[in-house]
Amino acid sequence: MPAHDEPLLTVDAHGLVVGWSVAAEHLFGRTAAHVLGSSVFEVVGSLSHGRAWRIVPLVEEPQARTWGVWQEKDEGGTGSGGKGVPGLGEAILDAVFTQADVGLHFLDPQLRVLRVNPSAIGMRGVPLETIIGLPATEAYASVGLRIDESMLREVLVSGRPARDVLVRSRPPADPEREHVFSVSVYRVRNGAGRILGLVATTVDVSARERAQARLRLLHRAREVIGRTLDVERTAGELVDVTVPDFADSTVVALTDAVLRGEAPELAAFDGEMLLRCAAAGSTRADDPPPTTGSTLLPALFGPKLPSSVTILPVEGAHSGSAPYGPRLVAPLSARGQVFGAVAFERRFGGDPFTAGDVDLAKGITTRAASSLENALRFTREHIVMTALQNWPIGQERQTQRAAEIAQRHRPGGSGAGSWFDALPLPGARVALVVGQVDRPGLSAVATMSRLRTAVQALATLDLDPHELLARLHSTVLRLAREQKSLRGSIDHPTAHCTIAVHDPVSGRLDAARAGRSLFAIVRPDGTVDTAPLPAGPLLGGDGPPFASVSLVLPEGSTVCLASPAATREQGPTRRSLAAALAHPDHGPQEMADDVQHLLALDRVLLVARTRHLSANEVAQWDVPPELQSAGPAREQTQTRLREWGLDIDPFTAELVVSELVTNAIRYGAPPITLRLIRGETALTCEIDDAALAAPHPRHAKATDEGGRGLYICATLAENWGVRYREDGKTVWAELESRTTGPGTG
Incomplete structure (x- = not known):
């Protein structure tokens, strides 16, 4: 057969026709549109005449193997043009059954096994005589395969093929590992239309399924790990993802510095490092995982802390209990910083770890290390933000003569750059300030700190609130110019801010508002004004003039200030705010509790009950x-x-x-x-x-x-x-x- 001869038809690993030549159209009398995608057994099973045929592999790789079918030339050289040679269908079937390395099974209409090719037998390591003649469900149950008899009967009755049905088994030839087979079933009829039975093809797709399972697990790891900016929760998420889909037990160990929220040191992997269990999980009741916080023995990770993902050999007993099964250990490191290590273990006698598992573990642990780094950075930033947003020491007592004050901070970890201040002013007055820098993050908190300092400095000038906001607006613009010159950023900071100054001598309240910080006033009779000032331009935005108001409040009035939510939908409505504040008999602390749960995360609240100085003062x-x-x-x-x-x-x-x-x-x-x-x-x-x-x-x-x-x-x-x-x-x-x-x- 010359190398350039085109095969009449081409068959893939599942027995489907994927190529159909012009010669095949003439020979079989069917066009490619009617044949492509059909089972080769449906095509040749309908023929009752033929001659000698030959099937040869075209592609050597098992995953993409295809076969070409040629018609053998007879001695007279009639070639492929004859259609009257008897035995065509039987010849092709014989060629397929004897030469194909895809598992082939022929069942009669009573679903008994009549013929199995050597590849199928070799794939399962079962002698031919133990299968032939038995019902399909009984024959394959003996070798660990569960066959759905109803599916076979559906194909037999309807003629609709069942393709790529996955069946799992531990064949006798390899009982320690679970294999996955792709099964396709087709009905076979003769030229007269009589049903001859079923042909089933089986292909071992274990490698393909394991590769797809790794991809699914890696995708799940990227979705699950790092959802929370918490070190211990991130370690727990790593365990949840890998047990039991990747390992029977997983132990995540972190350094003491990481568990304390400190920056990890740059350390050599060959040096000694104290590791503590941050999270662990196991499916083994006979060998429970170590407890959280316990110091882990170095033997768990091999002779020394690994510098890369490493497969460890199966060893004897550890921790005085069951022996190690297949183990894989990996470091948790990013940019030279060592956060800890993770150990994956499978049951003793289980599937060993492979090169594909090493790549998967590398992807999962890289994700986990990155998430740990983000969690540590957030922890440090949150500590800074909390320190910057702390209630100023010594101010509460100095302002008590003018107002009784309660403050709240609803934590959320976003770093919104919110702040509040109660600043004592000359004449027993008090300035109430609430602000928030847009665009959350550490840079927002740094900007907030500078604005807070500016407010405290400007307050000493005895400026009216609207004049103070105008000066603060100039400060924000200057900060924007500095950031642009240093980092080349086209974005500039903007901020919300409300300032209210209460005079306990006259009862006068002067207030000004930039942006849409929450501002409400509750009078002693219970009336609530949720909008004493309209929203105005942001600091660093359109600029002055800012909305201002001057009121004389009776003693016992309550002033409520809070930083705004990112959107109006996230903050409290006027109705809900009025309902929470409409309790003049409640003290400032109770009012603050009532309003706090209405705020968005990481927002601050300041509630002040006004006082008037007595005639003796x-x-x-x-x-x-x-x-x-x-x-x-x-x-x-x-x-x-x-x-x-x-x-x-x-x-x-x-x-x-x-x-x-x-x-x-x-x-x-x-x-x-x-x-x-x-x-x-x-x-x-x-x-x-x-x-x-x-x-x-x-x-x-x-x-x-x-x-x-x-x-x-x-x-x-x-x-x-x-x-x-x-x-x-x-x-x-x-x-x-x-x-x-x-x-x-």
Whole structure:
């Protein structure tokens, strides 16, 4: 047969016709469209005449093997054109049964085994005489194959082939390993249409199925491992994925540093390393896995910690119990950092690990190591975020005179960059601040920290809330320019922020809002205003003007501030927020608990119940715009100090009040009001007037009779400043008690 001769037809490993030549169309009288995909037995079984035929493998690889069928030339050289030679069908069947290495089985209409080719027998290691003549289910049950008799009868009755039915078995030739066979069944009829029986082909597809199972397991590992940013849960996910689909037991061991949430050290694999069990699982009741947290013996991972995925030989007993079965150990490492190791074990006498298993273990452990690295990075970032978002030490006591405050942080681990502050201000006032930087992550928390510092610095300037937000907006723009110059990023940070300043003397609340931070007010009668301010542009976005409001609240009102959710759908609705807050009889802590569960994850909440200073804490007088008014002001100050019992130097207090009053009379405008505010260890002196001119201290000449007032105040007072209103300004100075001042014990 010349090498260039084209076969009449081509058959694949499942006995299906995959090639049909023009000569075959003439010889059989059927076109390719009617034949391709059909069983070769259906094609040749309908023929009753023929001659000698030959079937030869075309492709040598078993996975893709095909066979070509040629018609043998007779002595007269008639070639392939004759159709009257008897025995065509039988010849092809004989050729297929004797030369094909695919398992072939012929069953009669009663489903008894009539013929089995040598390949099928060799594949199962069973003598021919033990199968021939027996019913199919009984014949193959003896060799570990379970045949679905109803499927065979369905093919026999309907004529519809059953293709690629997977059957699992442990054949006598290899009883230690489970094999997977692909079974296809076809009905065979003769030329008269009488049903002759069934032909079944079997192909060992164990390698294919194992490869597909590895791919499925690797896909599942990528879906499951790393779903949580937690080290121990990630180790547990590795165990869940691999037991029992890959191994009968899995032990994940991590270093002490990793379990503590610290960065793993760069360590050589040949060095000693303390490993503790982070997660373990096993299907073996006779040999339970080690307990979580226990120190693991080095023998579990071989002579030394492996630097790559390694198959260990089967050894004797370990841990004084059952012997090791096939073992495979792998390091958990990424970028030179060693997180630990993992040991996979199969039952004693089970399937050994192969090169394909090594590749699979490498893919799974690489995924696990990457997830552990992400979990550690998150843990460190979360520690930083928690530290940056902690309640400021010492501020709660300083703000209690103005408001009773409760704060909450709903953890979620996203690093949203949320913060809150309650800042004490001069005059017993308090500034309530809640903000959040967009785009979660450590960079957002770093930006939040800088903005928080900026707010605290700007608050000392006694700016109105809307003016403070405008300055903060400029700060965000500057940070954006810095990030762009350093990293070339076109993105820039933006932030939400709401600032509310409460004055316990007047009951006034001044507030401004950038973005859509949650802001609500509850009055003592239970009425709730969930939108005292409209949402405005973000800091770093469109910029000022920002929405602002000035209200006078009755004592016992509640101010609620919270950072917003990523979307409006994730945050509380106005109705749910109003329902949670409409309980004026609840204290701030209870209100905070009621609102906290409505917030999105990793958001902060600040609840403040306002207070007013009593008449025994504030003294106020109208000052006539005459220079002689300084004397009565000094006397009133001295009298009030004695009544309050403050350990303030009377001479210092009288001098500061005298200079403030004189300065307001000379350079201010009426009406002028003097106010003294009593603190626990301090006295605040305030003078109000209607002028907007900014006072400033100057150094008077020796011959000048005046011009030293603010200089004296700045020298004697602990702190002083000016805050402005629409109708004037307030100049203030704070005097510390002598028992708490510098140099005291």
